[in-house]
Amino acid sequence: MPFFRFLNIKISLAFVAICLLITQHLVAAEKTHxxxxxxxxxxxxxxxxxxxxxxxxxxxxxxxxxxxxxxxxxxxxxxxxxxxxxxxxxxxxxxxxxxxxxxxxxxxxxxxxxxTAEYYIIAQPNTGLFITDITQVYDKSIAVIRNDVTQSLIYETDFPRQHIIAAKSMDDALALFKAERVDLLAISRSGLNAAIKQRKLGSNLFQRILLLKVIDxxxxxxxxxxxxxxxxxxxxxxxxxxxxxxxxxxxxxx
CATH class of the missing domain: 3.40.190.10 (Periplasmic binding protein-like II)
Incomplete structure (x- = not known):
């Protein structure tokens, strides 16, 4: 009889140990950050x-x-x-x-x-703009996103600051461009393609005229x-x- 009581105690202790291990594992799996x-x-x-x-x-x-x-x-x-x-x-x-x-x-x-993102300057398709250098559109207005890489890239080109409109988001920059309140838009190719698809915009409304940079x-x-x-x-x-x-x-x- 003592042997079976001892065996039951061992089994109970083993069960408790297993439960503790499982609990510790679940806690570790859901650790805070x-x-x-x-x-x-x-x-x-x-x-x-x-x-x-x-x-x-x-x-x-x-x-x-x-x-x-x-x-x-x-x-x-x-x-x-x-x-x-x-x-x-x-x-x-x-x-x-x-x-x-x-x-x-x-x-x-x-x-x-x-x-990896490719950043472009986009123009309205009806403008007939074809350029090889950004200096050719220094007289145009351009929408960028504030504190975004698009703003940094445009600043690096010495684009006239008075012609740069800094929007707070991509949606705002797109809205400025669609409403023709700016002539140009700086945006990533993937971002523009996704926006066109999501918002059911016509791809023919956007003309890529110059690659700015490829960045990770x-x-x-x-x-x-x-x-x-x-x-x-x-x-x-x-x-x-x-x-x-x-x-x-x-x-x-x-």
């Missing part, structure tokens, strides 16, 4: 579909969280200018997707690249973010190569 995430609405990187935030950057970030054992985090959708200010000024913040340019490289910590886009973390977080995220991204390629195919960002 100190970063606040921001994005803008900029398809196909991040946008709403059926009231759900999706896009290559959003989906890829979720894969990284899962690989890191991090519970799904809130993503705050804000105009680009606000998101850029938050990640510039506040600790433990991240903004995506941000083009990594020379003037930004030292300001943030980076995970990526997520995808990343997740930008605030400068104070611990290196171990950034390095772990980069390691996960590197490991998720197959999922990354599949998302590029799905969102047509090859």
């Amino acid at each position: 100190p970063i606040t995430y921001y994005t803008e609405l900029y398809p196909p990187s991040s946008y709403y579909y059926n009231d759900q935030l999706i896009g290559l950057s959003v989906d890829l970030l979720k894969f990284i969280w899962h690989d890191q054992g991090i519970a799904e985090q809130p993503i705050l959708v804000v105009p680009w200018a606000r998101g850029y200010k938050e990640v510039s000024d506040k600790p433990n913040t991240a903004l995506f997707a941000m083009s990594k340019t020379a003037d930004r490289a030292a300001k943030f910590k980076w995970v990526g690249p997520l995808f 886009d990343y997740i930008a973390f605030s400068k104070d973010t611990p290196d171990e977080i950034v390095e772990a995220f980069q390691a996960s991204l590197d490991k998720l190569k197959n999922q990354h390629l599949a998302l590029k195919e799905e969102y047509k960002l090859n």
Whole structure:
């Protein structure tokens, strides 16, 4: 009889130990995370579909969280200018997707690249504009997104500042262009194509007249973010190569 009582105690202790291990595993799988995430609405990187935030950057970030054992985090959708200010000024913040340019490289910590973007100057098709150099349209007005790479790229060309209209978002920049309140628009090819598809715009309303630059886009973390977080995220991204390629195919960002 004592033997069976001893055996029952051992079985009970083993059961308790297993339950503790399972609990610890579930807690670890849903561990909290100190970063606040921001994005803008900029398809196909991040946008709403059926009231759900999706896009290559959003989906890829979720894969990284899962690989890191991090519970799904809130993503705050804000105009680009606000998101850029938050990640510039506040600790433990991240903004995506941000083009990594020379003037930004030292300001943030980076995970990526997520995808490569081609930035163009767009004109109204009825203008008959054909140019080989941006100086040929210095007399035109152009819409850019405030604190976005489009603004930086246009500034780099010495475009007359009085002709640059800085919108707070891609939607606002597109609205200015569609209403013909500006002559030109600086935008990424993938962003424009996705906007045309989503908003059922005619592609014949937009004429690409000059390639500005080809740049890689990343997740930008605030400068104070611990290196171990950034390095772990980069390691996960590197490991998720197959999922990354599949998302590029799905969102047509090859």
